[in-house]
Amino acid sequence: MTLGEAQTIVDQWIKTNGVRYFNELTNMAILTEEVGEVARIISRQYGEQSFKDGAPTPDLADELADVLFVLICLANQTGIDLTEAFKNNLTKKTQRDHSRHKLNEKLNM
16 A cells, blocks of 8 residues: 555545544644553563553554554645655755764764
């Protein structure tokens, strides 16, 4: 699935199942909440915190998909073509960082 296809699928899902998009501020709050859930899993699965005894292990893939869904909602409702935006972002990063990371001594240990 391409980013463009994902944007179309999310838009169709919203129109079929969601009545309408939440407003941008609500979706920003939801995105923040979903990113927090990802952070919680990462800090426990890969960091120094631990899961509570008996608590079900959350699904990182599902939480990342939640983040992507809300991000796509925000792109759709603000008229952003994520394919084009991502291509432009990669170009920017490539021009800016083409040797930065290779020269970073901290990364070459």
